[in-house]
Amino acid sequence: MKEGKAQMRKRIINIIGKEWKSTFINLNSALFITLLPLMITVQALILIYLVLKFAGAEVLVKTLLGKGMETWLIIFPELEELHLIERFQVFFFAQFPFYLLLIPIMVSVSFATFSIVEEKQTRTLEPLLATPVRTWELLFGKALAGVLPSLLITWFCAGLFLIGITWMGSGHLLEFVLNAQWFISLFLLVPLFSLLAFMLGVIASSRANDPKTAQNIAVIIVLPILAIVGMQLIGFTVFISARLFVLSITMGILNFFVLCVAVRLFQRESIVVRWR
Amino acid sequence: MSVMIESFDLTRKFGNRTAVEDLNIQVNKGWILGFLGPNGAGKTTTIRMLAGIITPTRGYAVVAGIRTDKEVERLHEVIGLLTESPGFYERLTARENLLYFARFYDIDANSQVDKYLKKMDLWERRNDKVGTFSKGMKQRLALARALVHKPEVLFLDEPTAGLDPKSAKEVRELIMKLKEEERTIFLSTHNLEEAELLCNQIAVFRTRLVTLDTSHNLRNLLFQRQVIVELEAVNEKIISTVKSLDFVLNVAKDGKQLIIELRDFDKNRPELVRCIVESNGKIRSVFEKKHSLEEIYLTLIKEEGVGA
Numbered sequence: 342m343k344e345g346k347a348q349m350r351k352r353i354i355n356i357i358g359k360e361w362k363s364t365f366i367n368l369n370s371a372l373f374i375t376l377l378p379l380m381i382t383v384q385a386l387i388l389i390y391l392v393l394k395f396a397g398a399e400v401l402v403k404t405l406l407g408k409g410m411e412t413w414l415i416i417f418p419e420l421e422e423l424h425l426i427e428r429f430q431v432f433f434f435a436q437f438p439f440y441l442l443l444i445p446i447m448v449s450v451s452f453a454t455f456s457i458v459e460e461k462q463t464r465t466l467e468p469l470l471a472t473p474v475r476t477w478e479l480l481f482g483k484a485l486a487g488v489l490p491s492l493l494i495t496w497f498c499a500g501l502f503l504i505g506i507t508w509m510g511s512g513h514l515l516e517f518v519l520n521a522q523w524f525i526s527l528f529l530l531v532p533l534f535s536l537l538a539f540m541l542g543v544i545a546s547s548r549a550n551d552p553k554t555a556q557n558i559a560v561i562i563v564l565p566i567l568a569i570v571g572m573q574l575i576g577f578t579v580f581i582s583a584r585l586f587v588l589s590i591t592m593g594i595l596n597f598f599v600l601c602v603a604v605r606l607f608q609r610e611s612i613v614v615r616w617r
Numbered sequence: 618m619s620v621m622i623e624s625f626d627l628t629r630k631f632g633n634r635t636a637v638e639d640l641n642i643q644v645n646k647g648w649i650l651g652f653l654g655p656n657g658a659g660k661t662t663t664i665r666m667l668a669g670i671i672t673p674t675r676g677y678a679v680v681a682g683i684r685t686d687k688e689v690e691r692l693h694e695v696i697g698l699l700t701e702s703p704g705f706y707e708r709l710t711a712r713e714n715l716l717y718f719a720r721f722y723d724i725d726a727n728s729q730v731d732k733y734l735k736k737m738d739l740w741e742r743r744n745d746k747v748g749t750f751s752k753g754m755k756q757r758l759a760l761a762r763a764l765v766h767k768p769e770v771l772f773l774d775e776p777t778a779g780l781d782p783k784s785a786k787e788v789r790e791l792i793m794k795l796k797e798e799e800r801t802i803f804l805s806t807h808n809l810e811e812a813e814l815l816c817n818q819i820a821v822f823r824t825r826l827v828t829l830d831t832s833h834n835l836r837n838l839l840f841q842r843q844v845i846v847e848l849e850a851v852n853e854k855i856i857s858t859v860k861s862l863d864f865v866l867n868v869a870k871d872g873k874q875l876i877i878e879l880r881d882f883d884k885n886r887p888e889l890v891r892c893i894v895e896s897n898g899k900i901r902s903v904f905e906k907k908h909s910l911e912e913i914y915l916t917l918i919k920e921e922g923v924g925a
Contacts, residue, residue, distance in 0.1 A: 362713065363708060464700070465704040465705060470670055471668055471696070472718060473691075475690060610672065
C-alpha cells in the first residue's frame with residue numbers, strides 16, 4: 342500500500358517536473374506566465390498613482406466613483422477619519438484583491454491550454470496513456486503544475502503591491518487595506534478561481550486545437566471578475582466578508598461540477614476517441 | 618508454449634459503426650503476429666483494445682495473463698506500445714523525453730534510458746531536442762520508449778510507415794533482434810514483405826478476422842501449387858504429353874516456359890520432368906512458382922469484400 346502511494350507520488354512529481362520544464366522552455370508561455378502578472382500589478386499601482394495625482398479627490402467625488410465611495414463609507418465608517426484623498430486611496434487599494442484574481446485565472450488557463458493542446462498537437466497522449474499512469478494522476482499532476490505557480494505568482498504580486506503602496510508613501514493606510522476581505526480573497530478566492538480556470542482550460546483544450554482558441558474560450562471566466570470590480574467601483578454593491586464567503590462557497594460548488602466535467606472528458610477513452 | 622495474447626469475441630462499435638467484430642486470436646510467447654488489413658479495417662482500434670486504452674463493446678482480451686479491460690495499470694506495466702505516429706515533446710531532448718516516460722514505471726529509469734539510447738544508436742544525439750530529429754530517428758526513439766521498461770508484449774502499429782528504405786530496414790532489424798529476445802509482438806503493418814520476413818503468423822483482418830495462419834499455409838490454402846518448366850523450345854508434342862498426364866490440372870505456355878498446375882505437387886513433380894525429357898524436351902530449369910504475400914493478401918481481401 343505504502344509502495345503504491347510512493348509510486349503514485351513519484352508519477353505526479355514526474356508530471357509536474359515535465360510540465361514546468363516544457364512550459365518554461367517555451368519563451369512565449371514563460372513570458373506570459375511571469376511578465377503579465379507583474380505588468381498587471383505595476384499597472385494598477387501606476388493607475389492609482391496617476392488618478393489621485395492628476396485628477397484629484399474633489400474631481401473623483403463628482404464621478405460614479407464618488408457614489409462608490411459613499412456606499413463604501415456606510416460599510417466602513419472608520420474611513421471617515423481619513424482625508425478625502427486617503428479615502429480614495431484605500432478605496433482603490435481595496436479593489437486590488439479582486440483585480441488580482443485576473444492573475445491566477447490567466448496563469449492557470451495558460452498552463453492548462455499550453456500543456457494539453459501541446460499534447461494533442463504532438464500526439465503524446467496515446468503513448469502516455471499506455472504507461473501505468475492513471476488518468477486522474479495525469480490531470481491532478483497537470484492541475485498542480487498549473488495552480489501552484491499561479492498561486493505563488495499571485496501572492497508574490499500581492500506582496501509587491503503592498504510594497505508599492507508603502508513606496509508611494511501610503512504605508513500608514515495598510516491597516517485599512519489589510520482587512521478580512523483582503524485575506525479571504527487572497528487565500529480562498531485565488532485558489533478557487535485558479536482551479537476553476539485550470540479546469541475550464543482543460544475543457545476548452547479538449548475541443549480546441551491551438552492554445553489561443555482554448556484561451557479565448559476559457560477567459561470567459563474573467564468577465565464576472567471585472568463585473569465584481571465594476572460593481573464595487575460604482576457603489577452597486579460592496580463585497581464584505583460574508584458576501585465573499587458566499588461567493589467562495591458558490592465557487593467551491595462550481596469547481597466541483599466543472600471538475601466532474603473535466604474528469605469525464607479526461608478519460609482514456611474520450612482522449613483517444615473523441616479528442617481531435 | 619504459453620499464450621501471451623488471446624482475444625474472445627472482441628468487438629468494438631462506435632455508434633452504429635462496427636470497427637472490430639468478434640475477433641478471436643491467439644499469439645504464443647515469443648511469436649510475432651503480422652496484422653494485415655486495408656486502411657480503416659480496425660487495426661488501430663484492435664491494438665488500442667488489446668493495449669487497454671479503449672474498452673471493447675463486447676468480448677474481452679487477455680494479454681500476458683491480464684484482462685485488458687479490468688486491470689489496465691497492471692497491464693501497462695508489462696506491455697509496450699508503439700503508436701502509429703511517434704509523438705514526442707519536441708522542445709525536450711531525447712533523453713528528457715525517454716526519462717519522462719520511463720519514470721512512470723518501477724524501474725531504474727536513468728540506467729534503462731541510457732541503455733536504450735545506446736541500443737537504438739541515439740546516444741550521440743541524446744541531448745538534442747527531438748524537434749530536430751528525422752522521422753527514422755523519432756521512430757527509433759519511439760521504439761526505445763516502448764521497450765524501456767522491458768515489456769513482455771509489444772504492440773507495434775505501422776512501425777515502418779513513412780520511413781525511407783534505410784530507416785525502415787533499421788527498424789526491421791531491431792524487430793528481428795526483439796524476436797531473438799523472445800518478445801511477443803503484435804505487428805500491424807501494410808508492408809507485406811515485412812510481415813513475411815518477420816512474422817510467425819499472418820492475420821488478415823477487415824473488421825472481422827479473414828484468416829490467421831503462416832504465410833506458407835496461406836499460400837497452399839489459396840493457390841494450387843504450380844511448377845514452371847523452362848525449355849530450349851516448346852512444341853505441341855511436349856504440351857500434349859504433359860496434358861495427357863492424369864495428375865496435371867492445367868497447362869499454360871508462356872514463351873519458352875510451361876506453367877503447370879499439379880495435384881500432389883511434391884510426389885508428381887519428378888514424374889512430370891521424366892515425361893518431358895522422354896518427349897525430347899530439353900529442360901533448362903524447373904522451379905516452383907511462388908505467390909507473393911501480396912497476391913495472397915489481395916485475394917483474401919477481395920474474397921472478403923465480395924462476401925461482405
